[in-house]
Amino acid sequence: MQILTSSVGRKILMAITGQLMVLFVVVHLLGNSSIYIGADGINAYAKHLHDLGPLVWVFRLAMLSLLSVHVLFGIQLTLENSAASPQAYAVKNYRKATFASDNMIWTGLLILVFLVYHLMQFTARVTPDIVQGVDTAGRYDVFTMVLTSFQKGGIAFIYVAAMVVLFLHLSHGIQSFFQTVGWNNDKTLPVITKLAKVVAVVFLVGYSSIPVFILTGILSK
Ligand code: HEM
DSSP states (O other): HHHSSOOOHHHHHHHHHHHHHHHHHHHHHHGGGGGGOEEEHHHHHHHHHHTTHHHHHHHHHHHHHHHHHHHHHHHHHHHHHHHHHHTTTHHHHTTTHHHHHTTTTHHHHHHHHHHHIIIIIIIIIIIITOOBEEEEEEEHHHHHHHHHHHHSSHHHHHHHHHHHHHHHHHHHHHHHHHHHHTTTOOTTTHHHHHHHHHHHHHHHHHHHHHHHHHTSSSSSO
């Protein structure tokens, strides 16, 4: 299949898988925000999700496929690009490079490391900080679990640092999607670049607010 063998085809697949994962990041942020309602909010939300049963696994497999394509092609394209242009600066000046655009591979790999840690922590629940239990309604107590973990400064710090890395990756990644699929021109590019930054800032502030508010005691039982 040419889409898999040509570098343009692989870039398009990376752009599409990336944007589908951005949709997940939006939905996950909305879901996580239910923590501001309190235990009743996030525990009920988590129960609804788990009650979906086998659908949860369909969703997880779909996410894993998206992630695998995105990561593997990302590594491959980076290796190919550096082999093709050892003096990278000589071919880059057609578009302004930024710290974020220059370091997509590193921010991407750091997000992958964060994701493994995050899944071991809140999904597999095998990290030492995890407090397991049920609430008065018999639901899994996600509220207490998240609260107890983020009351530890080191864990809250890891999350905020990871959200800064996610901000860098998405502030370039979202606008790059529009370039790759060709939905931009000289007029719209500055608008798209700004919008991508705004969306990335919303993720940074939205996700980071949870560990920060918990660590500072603003969000508590
Ligand atoms: C403050 C930030 C975050 C909090 C508090 C948080 C919280 C959670 C919790 C509680 C779960 C387990 C849900 C359950 O099984 O009941 C979860 C799962 C997950 N989170 Fe996060 N999350 C955060 C940031 C992120 C980010 C930035 C990403 C992606 C880049 C992410 C990706 C995931 C994924 C893929 C799952 C697994 C979903 C599944 O069960 O299949 N999370 N998160």
